[in-house]
Amino acid sequence: MSGAGKKVADVAFKAGRTIDWEGMAKLLVSDEARKEFATLRRAFDEVNTQLQTKFSQEPEPVDWEYYRKGIGSRLVDMYKQAYDEVKIPQYVDNVTPQYKPKFDALLVELKEAEQKSLKESERLEKEIVDVQDLKRKLSTMTADEYFAKHPELKKKFDDEIRNDYWGY
Numbered sequence: 203m204s205g206a207g208k209k210v211a212d213v214a215f216k217a218g219r220t221i222d223w224e225g226m227a228k229l230l231v232s233d234e235a236r237k238e239f240a241t242l243r244r245a246f247d248e249v250n251t252q253l254q255t256k257f258s259q260e261p262e263p264v265d266w267e268y269y270r271k272g273i274g275s276r277l278v279d280m281y282k283q284a285y286d287e288v289k290i291p292q293y294v295d296n297v298t299p300q301y302k303p304k305f306d307a308l309l310v311e312l313k314e315a316e317q318k319s320l321k322e323s324e325r326l327e328k329e330i331v332d333v334q335d336l337k338r339k340l341s342t343m344t345a346d347e348y349f350a351k352h353p354e355l356k357k358k359f360d361d362e363i364r365n366d367y368w369g370y
Contacts, residue, residue, distance in 0.1 A: 221246075 223243055230236050264285065269278045339347075349356035362368070 227236070227239060230239055264282075266278055266282050269281075336343075336351075349359075
């Protein structure tokens with residue numbers, strides 16, 4: 203196998219080991235998404251298996267002497283010459299250098315969005331706890347207790363009373 207082909211097979215094998223299939227499966231909510239995900243995983247495993255078995259092996263060298271004894275040296279020499287003249291083109295990767303910086307920038311953006319999302323999630327969880335606490339205490343809470351938690355509202359109401367503005 204050519205050096206580039208072997209490199210592709212090695213990269214695909216390493217990628218297959220680093221994919222968190224179970225973690226991604228936990229994020230799926232619909233049955234249709236689970237079916238599509240299972241299909242994707244099967245296809246990936248099939249391609250990865252082919253890369254590891256079929257395409258990562260070097261071809262066995264031809265035993266020209268064995269054929270010379272059975273067929274004759276003149277015909278075998280002609281085939282050997284034709285075999286030696288076959289040149290398999292090397293794969294040159296022109297795509298990865300173009301898209302690698304874009305992909306890296308997207309990864310950075312993804313990490314920033316993830317951090318922002320986690321912060322927002324924490325804020326919302328805290329707000330949920332506060333609302334649930336307020337809901338439990340609402341029937342027995344006094345105005346002073348409420349304004350102690352929300353001083354901005356107390357200031358707003360005090361300003362409205364002071365300015366003789368009663369909302370109409």
